Amino acid sequence: MRILLVEDEHEMAAWLQRALAQSGFLPEHAKDARSAEVMLQASAYDAVVMDLRLPDKHGLILLREMRNRGDITPVLVLTAQGALHDRVRGLNLGADDFLSKPFALEELEARLAALVRRSRGRQPRTLRCGPLVYDSESKAFTLDGALLHLTPREHAALAALIGRARTPVEKHQLFLQVFEQDSDSSLDAIEVVLHRLRKKLQGSDIHITTVRGLGYMLESSAPED
Missing domain, CATH: 1.10.10.10 (Winged helix-like DNA-binding domain superfamily/Winged helix DNA-binding domain)
Known part of the structure; x- marks a missing residue:
């Protein structure tokens, strides 16, 4: 499963890339919204893991722009604990799932697998x-x-x-x-x-x-x- 990880915090991104790769995912990293936009338009991904606090653009704006151009790639949004307003806005803009920080890696992997299964109609890839x-x-x-x-x-x-x-x-x-x-x-x-x-x-x-x-x-x- 090809996963685009949109995360500006270097240590968090490096840890997630290694952990997901060890579990058999194929993660690629975008350090900001601009990099993510280029990568999304150049390649197909099975899912996106997106932090909201990006240095150049809020993650929900990036999500809105994805959906406006017809990109239906499943998006799992990382939010701060209890950030209800982000969840509500995200759902309205087309987010598929949310995970609050801090989170367990096992839960992230399970949620990603579920998102991809739903998006593929459970067809093997x-x-x-x-x-x-x-x-x-x-x-x-x-x-x-x-x-x-x-x-x-x-x-x-x-x-x-x-x-x-x-x-x-x-x-x-x-x-x-x-x-x-x-x-x-x-x-x-x-x-x-x-x-x-x-x-x-x-x-x-x-x-x-x-x-x-x-x-x-x-x-x-x-x-x-």
């Missing part, structure tokens, strides 16, 4: 790059029809890459989605994870390419259907 397929409901990868056995970090890295297949993913962004917030690992530790992934993909039509200055890209040499 898969991401594909050539013979590599990711089922976002079962959170399983298959390669040429066979189950691909991965460690949690390998799984998080490959999920992030297939979510943006054929597009480079910046090294630091990939690191944030793979390693825990309190990890003592250096940025270069992502190279070890990718090395192991490349070995497991060896002999297939799937390749993880290093794009100098841009990051890493998942691509397939198999002919398109």
Whole structure:
């Protein structure tokens, strides 16, 4: 499930990205409303998690503009405890759910999964790059029809890459989605994870390419259907 996280607080955003990635989601981060608008118009997301207190525009204004241009992506709004007025305005503007801060990660994940199920009519969703397929409901990868056995970090890295297949993913962004917030690992530790992934993909039509200055890209040499 591709999730757009609209949150200006750096530590909160970094923690949520890592936690959601470890749970099999494919989170991407927008630090303000302007970044979110660009990303929403450039890509399709399964859901948006939106903080209201953004530095350049109130989240409810961003929500209103989304709905006005016909964007029906499910939106879960993060609110301050007891902010009834935000909830009422949000419902009127097209918000799908609310979660008060502070919140439990398990509740956020459950609410996101429910939002996405409702928006899809409970139809399964898969991401594909050539013979590599990711089922976002079962959170399983298959390669040429066979189950691909991965460690949690390998799984998080490959999920992030297939979510943006054929597009480079910046090294630091990939690191944030793979390693825990309190990890003592250096940025270069992502190279070890990718090395192991490349070995497991060896002999297939799937390749993880290093794009100098841009990051890493998942691509397939198999002919398109």
